Amino acid sequence: MGIRALLSKPLAAYIVQAQNKWAASPVETQQKTFQHLLAEGKNTLFGKDHHFENIRSHQDFVNQVPVRDYEQISPYIKKIIDGQENVLWKGKPIYFAKTSGTTSGVKYIPITKDSIPNHINSARNALLNYVQETGQSAFLDKSLIFLSGSPVLDTKGTIPTGRLSGIANHHVPAYLRSNQKPSYETNCIEDWEEKLDKIIDETITADMSLISGIPPWVQMYFDRLQARTGKLVKDIFPNFNLFVYGGVNFEPYRAKIYESIGKKIDSIELFPASEGFFAYQNKQHDEGLLLLLNDGIFYEFIPVEEYFNEKPTRLTIGEVELGKNYALVISSNAGFWSYSIGDTVKFVSKNPYKLLVTGRIKHFISAFGEHVIGEEVEKAMQQAMKRHPGVELVEFTVAPQVTPAEGLPHHEWLIEFARMPENMQVFEKDLNAHLQQLNVYYDDLIVGNILKNLVITPLQKDAFRSYMKSKGKLGGQNKVPRLSNDRIIADELQQYKLN
Known part of the structure; x- marks a missing residue:
């Protein structure tokens, strides 16, 4: 010793x-x-x-x-x-x-x-x-x-x-x-x-x-x-x-x-x-x-x-x-x-x-009064991943989509996967169900047809790294906000969408 x-x-x-x-x-x-x-x-x-x-x-x-x-x-x-x-x-x-x-x-x-x-x-x-x-x-x-x-x-x-x-x-x-x-x-x-x-x-x-x-x-x-x-x-x-x-x-x-x-x-x-x-x-x-x-x-x-x-x-x-x-x-x-x-x-x-x-305290989504917080989106993701054990994440962030091109408003989850779900629709449905269980206000909005179920936008490999590099915030103690009440980050990440 x-x-x-x-x-x-x-x-x-x-x-x-x-x-x-x-x-x-x-x-x-x-x-x-x-x-x-x-x-x-x-x-x-x-x-x-x-x-x-x-x-x-x-x-x-x-x-x-x-x-x-x-x-x-x-x-x-x-x-x-x-x-x-x-x-x-x-x-x-x-x-x-x-x-x-x-x-x-x-x-x-x-x-x-x-x-x-x-x-x-x-x-x-x-x-x-x-x-x-x-x-x-x-x-x-x-x-x-x-x-x-x-x-x-x-x-x-x-x-x-x-x-x-x-x-x-x-x-x-x-x-x-x-x-x-x-x-x-x-x-x-x-x-x-x-x-x-x-x-x-x-x-x-x-x-x-x-x-x-x-x-x-x-x-x-x-x-x-x-x-x-x-x-x-x-x-x-x-x-x-x-x-x-x-x-x-x-x-x-x-x-x-x-x-x-x-x-x-x-x-x-x-x-x-x-x-x-x-x-x-x-x-x-x-x-x-x-x-x-x-x-x-x-x-x-x-x-x-x-x-x-x-x-x-x-x-x-x-x-x-x-x-x-x-x-x-x-x-x-x-x-x-x-x-x-x-x-x-x-x-x-x-x-x-x-x-x-x-x-x-300032990282939440409440575009419709749902007041979803970081703990809830992370728990929902954790529970969905337990149901889909093959899925692996690199990073994700969540933002409201208030004026979609069609259909009801929703929460958009922008996710860079290390390993994609075998069935994205099932994973998306499970993720939404877990968030409904965790946040009663979000559940009320889904049930009342004010919001539709969340939508996942898969991102390309290294999307978050490229985004952080473009902002001069690559490495060190910098981190991506887990969720936002506006679309500033979400809109900038659209360029990295997986085709």
Whole structure:
């Protein structure tokens, strides 16, 4: 056993013991975080604007600090860019994480000296939970690959700025540097396809044990490996036994990825975002991700159906219910205050608090009042694929067709198959039936002949890759929205229709 594997075991025991302690006192842990954030934030410009010195309770906070998204907090961000200190958090951010917004263009997300450990240590702790649970640690002594954005940073104002995954690359612990793949030079390549070829050059003969990345881009890496070698991934990397992923729901990609690997391996799901690292899978066979309650982030939860209300209900951790969809709102030591990150979650456990990521608050279809969400389309697809086990997906997205050339309006599912259904009409019918079961409003519209059954538009091989490349968003942390309430993406994908 190598030195990394050996030393990881006592560290894993220590981390999990500390984790279990705060997880056993969730309400008290969050209250301490809340009080600490208010104490640190009261002397900032934001804290003075919102009279933090008068806040004594969560209800006071709700009354004085409305929920914001990026557009509403951006005037404060501009002050930071212009050089002002103590705006959202003490001092200045040490980084801006640059990310794409749907309505705001590029977003600059502050990362502070106090918040950077949340991003770095959480990924480490997810791996240490795995070591503690399984006893497996030998993978730490072999080669590890992190498919990520470029670590090259520019500046916004005077603050170093780049993609979150690139920033995180600067903080990889020294003990993992020597076996991390790809090299820094390769990671700096901006063009994804050129970068992918270089990654394969560097890894194809390595003893890979862990591969981490967003599933669709990992699948592209696997496809290129197979094209070059003619082998399954397990035969290229016999010791590859752990897949770490996040960013999208794994289920639509699971069958294809495991087929490419050629064997079932362990996996760890993460819930990171530019605004913070919120949860990770701490048990191999438990449903849900452990919410990180002791990491400088105070959470609020808005019932999804109230999100667009003028004064929605804002619940704390002790008030949430199992099985209910909530919009996730955070206040943190990065300088966010009642900030809506745009994700929706659902709790599956309260002991400890574990959740599933169910979609995006702005990614839904409700052209006719059906309000279909990401969780529902992904579940419908998952259930249809169980009935048609030969079907394999590359990617899909869903949009409403309000003015079809003929017939009733419907939902159009644009799907790139790795393996097509034997009978597309039956698959389409089963998919529609599952969606009707999952969404009563959609069912009412079908039964009432307001909508007709969904329509599948099969797409050519590499359709989504070509689309993302055309938008300059190939690789890294970029992902296609699972569904939209307009036809912008759907209409652009029509050029890739399978004849």
